[in-house]
Amino acid sequence: MFALIRAVVGRDLRLAMRRQADIVSALFFFIIVVSLFPLGIGPEPDLLRKLAPGVLWVAALLATMLSLPRLFADDHRDGTLEQLALAPQPLGLVVLGKVLAHWLVSGLPLALLAPVLGIQFDLDADALWVLTGALLIGTPALSGIGAIGAALTLGVRGGGVLLSLLVLPLYIPVLIFGAGAVDATVTGMGAQAHLSLLGALALGGLFFAPWATAAALRIALE
Amino acid sequence: MLEALNLECVRGERRLFAGVGFRLEGGEMLYLQGRNGSGKTSMLRMLCGLTQPASGEIRWRDRPIGKLGDDFRAELCYLGHLNAIKEELTPLENLLASARLAEDALDEDAALDALEMVGLRGREDLACRYLSQGQKRRVALARLVHERRALWVLDEPYVALDTAAVELVAGLIGAHLQRGGLAVLTTHQTVEVRAGAVRELRLG
Amino acid sequence: MNNRLINWFKYASPQSFYPLAGKMIPWFWALAAVFGVAGLYIGFLVAPTDAQQGEGYRIIFLHVPASWMSMFIYLVMAGWAALGLAYNTRLSGMMAQALAPTGALFAFLSLWTGALWGKPMWGAWWVWDARLTSELILLFLYIGFIALQSAIDDPRRADKAGAILALVGVVNIPIIYFSVKWWNTLHQGASVSLTKAPSMAQTMLWGMLLCALACWMYSIAVALMRARSIMLERERHTEWVRALLGGKSANQE
DSSP states (O other): OOOHHHHHHHHHHHHHTTHHHHHHHHHHHHHHHHHHHHHHOOHHHHHHHHHHHHHHHHHHHHHHHHHHHHHHHHHTTOOOOOHHTTTTSSSHHHHHHHHHHIIIIIIIHHHHHHHHHHTTTTOOHHHHHHHHHHHHHHHHHHHHHHHHHHHHHOOOTTHHHHHHHHHHHHHHHHHHHHHHHHHHHHHTSSSOOOOOOHHHHHHHHHHHHHHHHHHHHHHHOO | OEEEEEEEETTTTTEEEEEEEEEEEETTEEEEEEESSSSSHHHHHHHHSSSSSSSEEEHHHHHHEHHHHHHHTTTTEEEEESOOOTTTSSSHHHHHHHHTTTTOOOOOOHHHHHHHHHTTTTTSSSSSGGGGGHHHHHHHGGGGOOOOOEEEEETTTTTTTOOOHHHHHHHHHHHHHHTTOOOEEEEEOOOOOOSSEEEEEEEO | HHHHHHHHHHTHHHHHHHHHHHHHHHHHHHHHHHHHHHHIIIIIIIIIBBBTGGGGGGGHHHHHHHOOOOOOHHHHHHHHHHHHHOOOOOHHHHHHHHHHHHHHHHHHHHHHHHHHHHHHHHHSSOOOHHHHHHHHHHHHHHHHHHHHHEEEEEEEHHHHHHHHHHHHHHHHHHHHHHHHHHHHTHHHHHHTTTTTTTTTOHHHHHHHHHHHHHHHHHHHHHHHHHHHHHHHHHHTTSSSHHHHHHHHHHOOO
């Protein structure tokens, strides 16, 4: 079981390394979107500090959306997805491996980059730590839930836009608890409760989403 | 061992075929024939369990493949009309990765050996995007060299191959049949496969 | 028991469901009209004026049933979806597809009437109240479902993909609702709630219930009508539809 997940993660990471441009452009998208906000609303530090958690999290959601359409599309086009579906193990495990690999090349870099951008918004050290932590905990849920949408829209015309339409409403709880955690630190309330709920969402997402995704993939392959 | 009962295939609003059935034992090969669009690929995908037949049943060792699930897939090797190789990876990496994902034990020496057999020695470290169509097909077919699963389902295995490679693949299939394996394949070329009983089924 | 099961499956085939639905539709329309007139009569003429909210509160006779229906229809849709995935019946997907626009309509009505009520009460068309926000997200979920179904050409795939989406949505709705409530209390949002009218008068309750029944009957009637036209469209190549439309198409050709 773990051998299979490891094999999938290993293969997807190797592929991602051969196509680094994709990872880098999603990260730059994140940086640009976040940097646009102060230009749109003005440079007052108080206002920026108040907006920072929401802005950073919404930008992280959008940056995750960028890489989602390709999660299964490449494998679908070259026939690898059929082979994965015919492997003698549950397809859900394969999906879990792909979700983990997606997180490693999209969620993890976003989380590591976020504190640098947080400085732009005048967040203090505590808030920066919580921001990174919240993104580390919350982004696996984004990859998991996003995989369902990617599988449902596989090979469908207008798939990319449709994918955002399906997935973004489902991201709302992650957004609320993720941004809430940073907000709570800024206002001095403590982020414990938010982070626990975020962790529960991520675990739930990683546990249930692969099975729904596997069912959607089998439908897409028919 | 492999049995199809009264299969019906509906694509969109068109019925491609209905009432198709056959039975295949160890050491036997089935040629699926028919003009373009007669449902050959759909039939192969049904036999793998990728597509559900509109009606009818497919049985493996006298049990429905839907019930067998992973146990059936563990005995199945499917080669579609898509090569299922990654353009960014080298032939060697592709071969090792697909073996690992299928949970086949294949070490590097065996993989190199397989690549040598299909005539890709010396290209094993070149990314597949630099290979020609025929060479890509050979990478996909290299899987068959060490494949010991009982049922081979091959969609147009000879397409894009030169005569020597066609001979080679026919030899691999022949050896598979001699080991008591089963093969179902579609092709537009008539290729002599030595050994094994050959049966034909015409669709449409 | 066994007999009854077979009977149900008989009506699950479009061919036998089509005429049955055709017979039921006028009845549901009639019931919707009766309940609607009675409910609005009580709502506008019998129910007393509210001490705090004046006449403006009367919009709840539409707002509350619309909110109920929008949530309930999503559940019913998910129920049909689950049935469709489990038993692979053609009718389930058609019913889910037929219900979605009605559900979206009620979600929209609930938002609209909520805004109309909010203007005099809160002094703003839109307030980020937990219930209104959840209703808005529910509308997004409906739109996602409709968009996914209409983007997939193969109806069988559209049904199954929609079914998975509906089930994922139904699992997520409580989580979304909880998170929005949490968000709302933290940010000290509006605390006055539309449905928490203190000690509602007996007649108001009756009016609301009658209006809710009217919405139910309307939803059933409209969903059945839509299901019938979906059936004709999808099964236009089958014998029974050809026989049914035989006269008309012969005239056209």
